[in-house]
Amino acid sequence: MPVRKPSFSYAEERPYWLKGEPSLTHLLHALSAAFPDGERMFVESVAHYRKEIRDPALRKEIARFLAQEESHAKAHEEFNAWIASHGFDMAALDASVKARIALGKKVPPIGRLAVTCALEHFTAIMAEQLLTEPELIADFDPNMARLWLWHAVEETEHKAVAFDVYQTVSGNYPRRVFVMALVTFRFMTHVAWMKRHLMKTDPNAGGLLSNLRGAWTMWGKPGWFRRLVPAYLDYFRRDFHPWDRDPSEALARARERLGYDREGADAARAEEAA
Numbered sequence: 001m002p003v004r005k006p007s008f009s010y011a012e013e014r015p016y017w018l019k020g021e022p023s024l025t026h027l028l029h030a031l032s033a034a035f036p037d038g039e040r041m042f043v044e045s046v047a048h049y050r051k052e053i054r055d056p057a058l059r060k061e062i063a064r065f066l067a068q069e070e071s072h073a074k075a076h077e078e079f080n081a082w083i084a085s086h087g088f089d090m091a092a093l094d095a096s097v098k099a100r101i102a103l104g105k106k107v108p109p110i111g112r113l114a115v116t117c118a119l120e121h122f123t124a125i126m127a128e129q130l131l132t133e134p135e136l137i138a139d140f141d142p143n144m145a146r147l148w149l150w151h152a153v154e155e156t157e158h159k160a161v162a163f164d165v166y167q168t169v170s171g172n173y174p175r176r177v178f179v180m181a182l183v184t185f186r187f188m189t190h191v192a193w194m195k196r197h198l199m200k201t202d203p204n205a206g207g208l209l210s211n212l213r214g215a216w217t218m219w220g221k222p223g224w225f226r227r228l229v230p231a232y233l234d235y236f237r238r239d240f241h242p243w244d245r246d247p248s249e250a251l252a253r254a255r256e257r258l259g260y261d262r263e264g265a266d267a268a269r270a271e272e273a274a
């Protein structure tokens with residue numbers, strides 16, 4: 001699980017970089033709006049339990065999880081600034097994310113860790129889809145594909161870390177699934193609100209027709225969200241573990257495409273030597 005520091009340039013990219021379709025592009029803009037503060041919330045919730053973890057392997061994974069999420073937060077901050085440079089109202093989205101996270105601070109630490117586990121399951125299954133469905137990533141403009149693939153690679157690499165911490169410090173099953181049900185409702189309605197806000201305040205978004213085409217792509221055919229449902233439901237199994245789904249081959253292909261193979265091997269060697 002190496003910590004990479006890639007840099008991205010969006011100078012050449014179209015404002016509607018996903019299939020040229022405003023509704024699909026704004027859907028991912030809405031997700032990206034949630035990332036910087038969301039991922040820092042993940043970092044805090046896992047870091048809180050760091051000292052209670054005795055297993056040296058898990059401690060090492062926690063350190064890398066924290067570093068990876070911090071670099072995602074930074075990269076998406078830059079990306080969100082690029083989105084806003086087109087006049088899209090990312091400031092309103094950012095304010096709504098901050099308000100939700102402030103509210104979440106009232107939840108006890110173990111509840112916040114359960115929220116992180118739930119949201120990490122969302123990122124893990126979406127990442128798996130991005131890694132395993134070449135026709136999905138083919139619709140992204142090239143530099144956008146690099147950003148989202150990099151994020152998908154690292155989300156997959158660290159997908160079990162928050163979960164393993166939760167299982168170690170609590171393992172409470174009813175809380176885990178209750179929190180997932182709650183998070184699903186809150187997260188999906190929030191992302192839908194953010195996307196709707198971007199569509200409403202964008203005079204070039206194409207309104208109803210683009211929304212219908214976008215909804216059909218996500219829920220009809222090819223139905224990217226619809227096809228995530230079985231993987232999502234996995235989380236409700238009592239004996240669920242994130243690595244029950246193992247997209248290692250697709251992960252290796254994506255690392256190779258991004259030129260990370262060598263870097264990963266070098267990091268592993270450096271670690272062995274240390």
Ligand SMILES: [Fe+2]
Nearest residue numbers: 039069072155
């Ligand atoms: Fe992340």
Ligand SMILES: [Fe+2]
Nearest residue numbers: 069120123155
């Ligand atoms: Fe993550």
